[in-house]
Amino acid sequence: MSIRTPPTLLQLAGKRLLRDQALAIAALEYLPAELFPQLFILAYRRRRHKESLKAMAQAWPFTVLPLGGLRHRLRVNILKTVLDGLDVLLAQEVCPRRWKLRVLDLRNLGADFWRMWCGDSTQEPPPICPVDVHRSSPNIEHPLTPVEVFLDLNFKERDRDEFFMYVIQWAQQREGLVHLCCKTLRIAAVPFQRVRQVLDAVQLVCIQEVELKCTWDLPTLRMFALYLGQMRNLQKLSLSHIHILGEEEEVEEQEEDVQECLKTPLEKFTISHCRCLTNLDLTHLFLSPHLRQLKSLTLYCASLADFSPVFLRALLEAVTPPLQALSLDKCAMVDSQVEAILPVLSRCHQLSFFTITQNRLSLATVGKLLRHTAGLRSLELELYPVPLECYTTQGTVNMERLALVRAELTGILRELGKSRMILLVNKHRGYPEYYDVEFSCQLDCSVPL
Template sequence: MTEETAPSLQRLATQSLLSHPALAISALDDLPVLLFPSLFMEAYTGGHREVLKAMVQAWPFPCLPLGALAQSPRMETVKVVLDALDLRLAQKEHPSGSKLLVFNLRKEHPEFWIRGYTSMVQTSYPDNRTEKTTLSCCSGITEEQALIIAMDLTIKDGARNPTQTYLLQWARERKEQVHLCSRKMKVQSESISEIQKALLVVNLDSIEELELTKFLGLETMQTLAPYLSRMKNLHILKISMKRTGLHTFSPKWEAYLEPLKHLQELHVQDVILCPENLSSILRSLPPLKALSLSHCVMMEANLWFLSRCPYTRQLKHLRLRRLFMDGISPEPLRALLEHVASNLETLALECCHITDSELSFILPTLSQCSQLRFFSFYGNRISMAALQNLLSHTARLGHLRRGLYPAPVESYCPQTWWEESIDPERFAQIRTGLTQSLRGMETKQKVQICTHFSHLKNKCQFYSLEPDGSWVVTKEELPSLSALPV
């Protein structure tokens, strides 16, 4: 039997069983565990309700991962699975010997159904221990507590995910037996009642990444704040306030953030930052590994505070994007880079209105960032001479593997830089000059020149220099701070 024929033979076997539901159900006790994943997938996608219900009852693994299938779930099949889980909850003992069952609707193991039994064992027993199974996102839950539903939640206004709505209600009605864990949660709603309904049923200790957007009212934030203080395993906090600034928050927020001892990343977008409020927030948090400030109104005092703050000294990833820093001296920015240079692995200074003179002022400090692996500087208006000077400095950074740079002003027709209208002939000459310069530098980094970007669409157009000296144009998603290749 070849590797090419094995999958088709296995599928033929599962289809044959499913064509006789009664036979399939009776054969479950003797079914090799190797066939369980493929048979379950066929039953799920094919809507074989009775077989599906029986398989949930006989499921031999502690984890039932449906993340890949839940992307386009069949509502009727989800209800069948939940009905079967109800029956399993009523059992005092289970043939598999495990009382704990994890109904996993997250996307963590997208290749599980392809890899089959081996992947199933690794998913169910990540530490190669078969005596007990735990789920890191639901710490403190034991096998006696029967059932964990693990899923990423999005609370938003307008049309809602029917599967999520149904599961929330189902878990709410069985709160004593069912524990709903959500490692990633997005709150995109102003409805206090909807937010509270979700937070009252979710195990708050399970939330490791929280994204808060579309908050236009202080009342909504004050309602959420006490719940936030109970998310003691939170690692990533993203706040996008749109038209409301952090300076409007109640002083109680410092107390609400203080319990977040495991927070590692703070991302703030579309916020007016006043120095007093920024200092209050950072003082209430542990030392951060990643800080992202995007599209925020900054004051010079903010940068000076960040450059002296002991809570930012351990930063490994720093992003300043689309900051309104017109008229701000480059001195506090240089001081900030000096403050974090020894640990920094990711640095993004994107669309910050940095010009030639400001760049020359911070270049010596940039050269001290010896651990830097990723550097992004697109969206700033600098000349060809300044770009070549910048590249000569970053070429000396031995760990740097990727750099995103702006097309210099000479690439544009006169007076059209802000229109992002690249002149093809001018830019061709620029690329030729850069190729020659980079050959002499012998840099190890992948150099990409950004000719167009859209933060709204999260897209960027790059010209990347290939080893053979050619330039390849691509359109890529802008890298997020927590997903950068470092």
């Protein structure tokens, strides 16, 4: 028989107070700030306490209300209740003494806030995030407003159109009093018309991150590129499962459209699950001046098997010098291609994360990688594939061979004379398996002669 955790005194007091909504609302003026989160959660979970929620939104004693971080999905009717409370404040010419709320955060970022305040009472509650971390995108000019609302446009979730449009229309109707900021746009397998309706209603200049996973046709991609061009503060772009079908000239024109629409240098660029990449695709993308300041480049499950080593080296030379993270996982790369990019890798002195797993590389090539990356002082995490010599004809790892390979790689690390740990990752179809290879100068020096 399971034993349920008894409610805390704070929870019991909150439940007792909420039995009388009039009493609860009147008590808010005298309630300590640290009791608000627990009382808010209790009222949120009980639909009949809408007036209490509305009153708490008006009296919220912190600068940020992370409404999107609640464990259960935020419902439109609850959102309406909170916004009704804000409307009362916005309608007042003079701010009330206890009105401290500056940011309504509808993104799913505040779970720790609610967990700490309303969970284990023995732990010290975290400080409320300052308004500074909720600033709009850089270089955005907008009038100072009493309240900023942050919202992620995530079309991966179903049936969110009503939620998005309600927030957008509410903010539009209160222009000058509310500034709506949407920093992230995620699109996955939805009709473009659904997305377009929302994009037409928000300030695209606020968007900093775009994730696109779809199979739209060329005309649709071209229309989306026009919206992309208005995202002048875009920093991160991720393209996944993009399958462009059409005549070569049409595809080339579309790639040029996307390139021309990028208005500012990107910091992070990702291509994943795009197996039909051509020389033309990568040439248009990598030679764009907006990729010359990349801090993170990820190619995952993007087949590079048909690319010549010289071509890959030229492409990486265009983007890699400022890189801090480089991922080339599951790209069907072979020894000759990796050897061609070794000189480029050795010059990435800001690189702190490097992974090239699930590629068919020999022990000799993995050893060359270790030697060419040995001079990168910022490198903290390195993941390499289990060398081909370790696999059986059935595709499984022979543990005896693996032990010999790990010993040989340890010898290379010892030869290089620098404390270092790398991880070897097998090409198992299920969960990856990791094998560490480590050398420590201190341990080596402590061994008696």
